[in-house]
Amino acid sequence: MLHIENLHASTAGTEILRGVNLDIAPGEVHAIMGPNGSGKSTLAHVLSGRPDYEVTAGSVTYNGVDLLALAPEERAAAGVFLAFQYPVEIPGVGNLYFLRTAVNSIRATKGLDPIAVTTFIKMADKAMDAVEMDKSMKNRSVNEGFSGGEKKRNEILQMTMLEPTLAILDETDSGLDIDALRIVANGVNALRSPERSMLVITHYQRLLDYIVPDKIHVLAAGRIVRSGGKELALELEASGYADIEAELASKGATA
């Protein structure tokens, strides 16, 4: 499904990713943990095609195609979805209008007719119920004035409607109360299927109790420095990143 090889990326002249290798098979859920500033969001942004990140080396193959050669909207049409760590506020653009434009844009690339407004509203109502989002959010501007948790739910709503095959969730759990965490996790679990893969970036073991990953990776200083099963999260929870950072520091000294 997703094959990342020796990925190097920089922004504003600073190298952030320094050789990331990662393989995700169809149906698998992988979690990425790691210290602040280690490059987790950078990896997510590079996968989404953000123009201010430059890939300097390496490759990303997604379902056999060179993902890095696609425009952001083409990646979305190919089934890649990123739930942003910091969802963007878009004043003046209605939430539902935005969502419908997104769904219909992707349908158009598959030669499908746009969904009629009334049908779409029913679909959206159902999806909003699932993430327990207030219906008044439909006609508000995208994310404008939404609370932190409401923004995260809105990301999950979009994910539900767009039905991606590769969903990347960047700290969707931070800023959520206990109930919201469960709601978001349910939304994610509802999408789990043998042909869908997920990359879940988080700082907390808590989320991984709900969304049980197949593999956990630790990203530090722009590289995946450790991978393991779901028990790795518990280990990290207990010991923190001190060991890993010490290890990196000694390697850095000998390199």
Next chain:
Amino acid sequence: MTRTGSTCDLPRCSTCRLPSVRHADSHGLTAEALATLAPDLGGFRLVFANGHLVAELSTMPDPGSGVTVASLASVLATDPDRLEPLFAGRTAPADGMAALNLALADDGAFIHLATGAHADAPIHVVFCTTDVGHPVLASTHSLVVADPDSSATVVETHIGVGPLAGAACANAVTRVVLAPQATVHHYTVQDLPDTAFHLGVVDVIADHDSTFTAHTLSLGAAIARHEVRVHLDGDGADATVTGLYQPAGNQYHDHPVLVEHNTTNCTSRQIYNGVLDDHGHGVFNGRIMVAPAGMGTDATQSNRNLVLSDRAEVDTRPRLEILADDVKCAHGATVGQLDETAVHYLRTRGIPEPAARGMLTYAFATEMVDRIGPPALRAWAAQLVADRLGAVLGDDGPPPDANPDAGTGTGTGTGTGTGSVHTEEVTP
């Protein structure tokens, strides 16, 4: 009207030294063509083709009702005494074009609201330039006279039937006179073909406790200069002067705005926003003048610009001239570009880049569309604005930031606005 041998001596008007035409027919303007060029607002309507009334396309109230909607020429012919006081007072032309207008105009709209009269539906005045096979200068002079406690919405649309062989120039002056407690909402939608020239003046005299709004959409024409001057002459008068310009291609849209606070306790708001693309050039030249007698003035001015192309140009000159104490004045201007983070966010949801940019650009412009009160006009304007910006309109219900006060004259303050725009303050 007096006729003097005045010629245009402003440098800006050198393009407009054109012969005028004096045909008294419809100039080929049909009802079908009109329906595609201007909205049906459901009220009385005057249609002028190249400065002359087209009676068969116009609908007027019965004589003797409290609302008069007629052609100025017909009133001049049948009831000149009625016009006498309106031309006896403040007619000294402020500039060459106004002088030229007074010299050449032989028709225009005459709208009179008797004391306490309310026009229910918007009164629509359509100025259409048509192709007559040679250059044409259409001059019109219109009057809106609102007696005490009366109210009306007046919509001027300036349109043309392309392609307009040779140069076509419309020179339209509208004078609005508000008596105490009168309310007039005035709209100008300028959607001329991009080959035409437009010169417009809305000159307003507001008596005490009257309410006036002017809302201008500058969309078409090669060169358009649309001026609004409001003289707040009576205590407690209120004016809201707003507009949107969106020059693209090689268009030039110039907006001189003057609000004079000549007496105590008047309030005014100036809000103009611009979207500038290609080689487009927009100008906001707004002035607030507070006379020595203007104590208790509350006036604001704001001008926000979204520049989409590095070849586009905007001149913003918000100016205050305050000669009184105890006044509250604020002004500000910003120039910005689309927020690239927002563009990317939309693209990650599958929306292609041009549509994403169109969506965000329209979101910026929508604030000025939402200010339009009459629903039929708002819907029409929304489509025109979206078409020109290459945006697709949604039909999921009301826009998210619809202004419930639209058209009531309670303007919003400065500094707030919609749109995903990275802005820079401009020091006036």
